[in-house]
Amino acid sequence: MSSSFSRRALLKGAALGGLATTGALSGCSSGPPPGTATWSMWSSSPEEQRVWTDFGHYVERRMHIRSASTLTPSDGYPTKLDLRLVSGTASMVTALNGWLIPTYASRGAHRPLDDLIAADPDFDLDDFYPAIRSISSFAGRTYAIGFDVAPTVLYYNKTLLERNGVDPPSPTEPMSWDTFRQLAIELSKPKDQYGFTCSPTIDDLVSWIYCAGGNVVDGDRDTSPLDAPEAMQAIHYVVDLFTKDRATPPIDNLVTQNASGAALANFLQGNVAFMQNGPWQVLNVRKASFEWDIVPFPAGPAGSKPRVSGSSFAIPSGVKGDDLDLAWRLLKTLTSTGALDIYARAGRNNPARLSAASAFEPPPANLGIVQRILKGEVAGGHPFDVTTNWNRVRLLLAQDLPRAFLGQKSAGDAIDGVMPRLNALMRQHRDAVRQAT
């Protein structure tokens, strides 16, 4: 019976095909051999890739072991990390942006490091800036060890200020908000020149909110203090710079203005006096065709307390036994003074260790203030307070708040509109914290 025979033959063929497929997959040896020091990191530019390659060489030299890094473009890094964590294929050590640490810690995706730190007399946590230690902690426990940390600062166009007969601001004494506002207005000639640029996002707004004594998150409450007078004062101040004072480049569309680097693009035009940004942009601003420098962030009613951000290395919860020992040694190596010197010499950002601080050096002339701010010698800073669902908070505030910067809504109305949903997110955050502790 040719028909039944051929049907069997088809089925056989299909079965053999399936087996071959399985064999092809399972026969593939993916991943490094056991005993390799594996770590993952975001990396977008070739320059960044070179730094991480140098880190890999450093690890191999110091640990006499093979280093294997998984580098992923920064936009896709959290997605990939999530998948690798849930599938149990994450590296021994994973890099985490500071604002994601509570998210992963509350999920139990990464392990607390306090027991490893306590059992290791060679490891000195005090050598790390207090701000990065705070950022790397969740619910009173250390979940990560920092590799970079920096406060938001004020970049200024020295050439533009000189041309307008304005003295450079003090590198040690932050300007008051009133002085800054007057200067921004004075230096603005709409369509030709502007006093100030920043991104109309919550991540930039928080620096002003902290300086006014406010916050987005209150650890003791189920509601957000974003509508409190202190925070509202800061929001009104910044929104007014955009809408009333016309001291900022006009926002054509929120898509590009919300994108990272929009403020930098404005500043690099050469017709903006001040830019709010972090020292991680020094490498990019060095491409500018004008003289520039940095000064401390303007001081509000509560002083100069801009957002301090950082990034860290953490160990996934699934790492156990001998791998855990190797992971801890790897994490220590990746955050050692020698490794952070490589990072800082490349000009990427300010290293998280005090002992590596000398590597992040001028130019520009005032670059040293970054470490002085972190040490509390000049002005000040405020560790970035985030929730376990910060990405959702950020998305929520990106929906309505920017309309205030366009003048389509008052700042008060914009905040009133988001508060119910924001408070719901805060309750979720508190529940996550309670469950995690």
Add this chain to the structure above:
Amino acid sequence: MTSDVPALAALRRSPVAARRLLVFTCFLVTAVTLTPIVMMVLVAFQSDTESMAARPSLWPGSWHPENIGRAFDLVPLGRYLLNTIIFAGGTALLETATAALAAYAFARLRFRGRGVLFGVYLTTLMIPSQVTLIPQFILVAKMHGVDTWPGMILPHAFTALGVFLLRQFFLGVPRDYEEAARLDGANRWQTFIRIIIPLAVPAIATLAVFKFISQWNNLLWPLVISNSDSTRTAAVGLQVFQSTNGTQWNLLLMAAAITTVPLIVLFFLTQRWFVKGITMSGLGGR
């Protein structure tokens, strides 16, 4: 009521006006479609400063053809393009093979539960790929398929859409051809290979083209499964030009333009299959 609208009534009375309106609409749609592509090419040739401007000009102040070389210098774009061809080509090739076999079985072989099984198979079309991403990744990871070509290609080599498309075509092939082949002594397999497949070349080519293009643009799966330049595709590679420290718009768009060229060439070479695919399945562009 449309008859109340004088303009439409006039249009119906005047075929010349209707044709003009149609031409104008086509022109408008073409302009809207082409504008972003033209902008992409123009910005690709701008200088760094010009493309980074808060209000970028459309026409380059000065042309920078060296951006082509810079895009290749910054990332191994050639390697990424080759990887994309392997990924998209491999997936398209495998899918057409597996879909043809399954479609033939659903169209011609009689077995218990065939209709139900086909219905269940079709329901997978309604599940967004994001939903199956985690279990799929876990499966591939457990089978040591991360950062390997089989791990990249195999999970995308079996889809209900391909089976549905080819089954519809096979159902339209007269059984007389197969019966004639049987009388000549051909078995089922020979009939499939020598009679059905040659007849189904238009449908198979359509499926292959659609699959190739969809995989060429696939970002999520290559992003999560590829860990190195040896398997990284162009869609993932383009992300290298975007970082938290800003975006190099001119180089990003130059790289995007370069990676679009093979697709444009493919489109012009296989234009008729596109049209056939849309008329055959009503699922064109999926």
